[in-house]
Amino acid sequence: MSSFNARRVRDDIPQLRREVNGRLITYLDSGASSLQPQAVINAMSRYYELRHANVHRGVYQTANEATEAYEGSRAAVAHFVNAPGGASEIVFTKNTTESMNLVARSWGATNLRRGDVVLVTEMEHHANLVPWFQLRETNGIEVRFIPVGDDYRLDLSELEGLLAGVKLLSVTAMSNVLGTKNPVRALANAAHAAGALIAIDAAQSVIHGPTDVVDLDVDFLAFSGHKMLGPTGIGVLWTREAVLNTMPPFLGGGGMIADVRMDGFTPARGVARFEAGTPPIAEAIGLRAAVRYLEGLGMEAVAAHDEELTSDALRRLELTFDGRVRVVGPLTTERRGGVISLDVEGVHPHDVAQVLDQFGVCVRPGHHCAKPLMRRYGLAATARASFGPYSMTKDTDVLLEALEHALKMFG
Amino acid sequence: MTNLEDLYREIILDHYRSPRNRGELPSPPAHIVEGFNPLCGDEVVAYLDVRDGVLVDIKLTGHGCSISQSSASLMSAAVKGKPLDEVEATIDTFKSLMTTRESDLEKSEEASAADLRTLGELAALRGVVKFPVRIKCATLAWNTLRQGLEELAS
Numbered sequence: 001m002s003s004f005n006a007r008r009v010r011d012d013i014p015q016l017r018r019e020v021n022g023r024l025i026t027y028l029d030s031g032a033s034s035l036q037p038q039a040v041i042n043a044m045s046r047y048y049e050l051r052h053a054n055v056h057r058g059v060y061q062t063a064n065e066a067t068e069a070y071e072g073s074r075a076a077v078a079h080f081v082n083a084p085g086g087a088s089e090i091v092f093t094k095n096t097t098e099s100m101n102l103v104a105r106s107w108g109a110t111n112l113r114r115g116d117v118v119l120v121t122e123m124e125h126h127a128n129l130v131p132w133f134q135l136r137e138t139n140g141i142e143v144r145f146i147p148v149g150d151d152y153r154l155d156l157s158e159l160e161g162l163l164a165g166v167k168l169l170s171v172t173a174m175s176n177v178l179g180t181k182n183p184v185r186a187l188a189n190a191a192h193a194a195g196a197l198i199a200i201d202a203a204q205s206v207i208h209g210p211t212d213v214v215d216l217d218v219d220f221l222a223f224s225g226h227k228m229l230g231p232t233g234i235g236v237l238w239t240r241e242a243v244l245n246t247m248p249p250f251l252g253g254g255g256m257i258a259d260v261r262m263d264g265f266t267p268a269r270g271v272a273r274f275e276a277g278t279p280p281i282a283e284a285i286g287l288r289a290a291v292r293y294l295e296g297l298g299m300e301a302v303a304a305h306d307e308e309l310t311s312d313a314l315r316r317l318e319l320t321f322d323g324r325v326r327v328v329g330p331l332t333t334e335r336r337g338g339v340i341s342l343d344v345e346g347v348h349p350h351d352v353a354q355v356l357d358q359f360g361v362c363v364r365p366g367h368h369c370a371k372p373l374m375r376r377y378g379l380a381a382t383a384r385a386s387f388g389p390y391s392m393t394k395d396t397d398v399l400l401e402a403l404e405h406a407l408k409m410f411g
Numbered sequence: 412m413t414n415l416e417d418l419y420r421e422i423i424l425d426h427y428r429s430p431r432n433r434g435e436l437p438s439p440p441a442h443i444v445e446g447f448n449p450l451c452g453d454e455v456v457a458y459l460d461v462r463d464g465v466l467v468d469i470k471l472t473g474h475g476c477s478i479s480q481s482s483a484s485l486m487s488a489a490v491k492g493k494p495l496d497e498v499e500a501t502i503d504t505f506k507s508l509m510t511t512r513e514s515d516l517e518k519s520e521e522a523s524a525a526d527l528r529t530l531g532e533l534a535a536l537r538g539v540v541k542f543p544v545r546i547k548c549a550t551l552a553w554n555t556l557r558q559g560l561e562e563l564a565s
Contacts, residue, residue, distance in 0.1 A: 350451055350476035350548070351419075358415045367452050380452045380474055409419060410427075410477070 004301040009390040012037040023360035026398040031176055031339045031386030032364050033226045043289035044282045055281055070281050073288035080291045082212040083238055091237040091274045092284055096203040097127040099222030099237035103199050104131035106247040114140035117166045121146040121154055122376050123175045126369040128201045152178045152329045163194035173205035177368045178329035179339035188217045203227055208337035209303035213238055230290035234283035251276040302389045309387050310338040313396045320400050324407055328382050338387030347410040349383040359402035417538030427477040432487035434470045436460055442563050446555030448547055453479040455552045459559050464495050478545050483552035485533050502557050509546050
């Protein structure tokens with residue numbers, strides 16, 4: 001094991017001390033939502049206990065503290081993704097889904113005309129499909145797909161042709177079903193060469209390795225706080241300031257204006273124009289604590305730990321079950337993260353998850369909001385186990401024990 | 412603490428492994444009705460052959476978890492060949508079983524002993540109420556059947 005100490009991370013997560021069905025919880029659903037370190041919970045509690053006030057309004061002490069904490073979070077997130085323009089490029093939203101909708105409804109609706117193409121992939125989450133389908137209905141755009149291959153990776157053999165007429169390539173950095181990590185930098189190069197912009201759904205990838213928007217050379221990046229040890233209710237959209245300033249407001253109301261008159265309004269400049277109404281202040285403060293925590297661990301170390309766990313799990317799933325438990329995704333850790341979808345012979349994923357619950361194991365059954373992908377592979381559902389920085393090989397031990405039981409019960 | 416054996420009774424696993432009345436009926440004359448649980452993707456397709464107020468035959472296709480598919484199988488065995496008023500009564504009895512709160516299970520066991528006798532093998536699904544998120548799995552086929560009968564009646 002690297003210098004990274006998962007045991008210590010684990011000790012920081014109060015929920016991992018809880019028992020479920022008489023056993024210590026084995027949390028393998030970080031792909032749906034990660035658990036929070038005590039530091040994140042404390043930061044939010046302190047805000048509510050001592051500093052609660054609305055932001056950007058009052059002149060009194062606690063209002064200033066709240067504003068500083070909220071804006072401080074923006075700066076921390078900017079640093080976390082290496083935003084070249086800093087905090088002025090970070091828009092706070094509700095979650096990744098809202099961030100993708102913001103790109104579609106604001107940038108997309110303004111810049112895309114009938115016949116323009118948005119290129120997505122067959123492995124997208126519904127959050128990066130439905131907003132484009134909606135824009136297809138209202139603006140008459142075309143939504144085109146990069147196919148996935150039988151190797152559970154993007155088939156990029158026809159990429160050049162697929163990019164013809166494309167204004168935006170919108171793609172996940174890491175599949176929430178397959179665990180596949182996509183070659184974002186190469187895709188960005190191809191998109192830019194074709195005169196298109198590129199938007200990245202980083203909801204899954206953000207907790208499995210470093211995220212550097214300069215290095216990736218992308219134009220939009222969306223992710224959620226609750227999948228990176230932060231709270232629910234806050235998401236992020238990063239884009240360059242130059243792009244941001246061409247985007248009209250998405251929601252109207254207080255906070256997003258420069259002026260309102262009887263005959264109209266002038267939107268605020270910068271990120272404020274996208275944050276109508278009282279924002280998720282406590283959540284932003286929690287997210288800042290999560291960022292601080294992750295930077296303390298080092299995302300390179302988090303990635304190495306994730307790879308170690310994934311490699312171990314893939315190997316033992318193969319060894320233990322001899323094909324009776326099939327991994328729906330790449331079988332090596334090359335360009336792959338710790339999200340492992342399982343197809344268990346003769347046991348429906350909901351039954352797998354039900355049996356696992358009896359062992360205190362939390363996995364997610366279902367289509368994982370990626371129905372086109374599931375259809376592509378002829379699956380209705382999978383049972384998905386996913387790791388976080390606090391996961392350890394002993395979680396895999398319990399997973400294997402519980403899977404064995406499920407096979408026995410239904411076999 | 413819930414017990415897995417309450418959910419996965421042997422009868423349920425048997426109907427899951429060897430579903431009864433599996434297949435299709437020619438349509439027409441059979442009426443086809445589909446039911447989905449959009450959140451989990453479970454699906455039941457029922458082929459209903461109703462003649463002179465009797466559910467002469469029923470066949471089922473679809474896919475899903477052991478609870479949804481075994482419930483469909485158990486249902487088909489319980490309603491096949493029955494007059495429609497008996498079919499409706501069985502649906503009512505089953506659905507009320509699924510809305511019985513866990514805490515009332517023991518009480519209702521005496522009160523509805525007669526109902527349970529009517530349900531026969533279906534009573535094996537009683538344990539599902541201890542797992543609230545699985546109730547929708549157990550009721551899928553029944554809601555689909557009821558919808559099909561309503562469509563036939565209108």
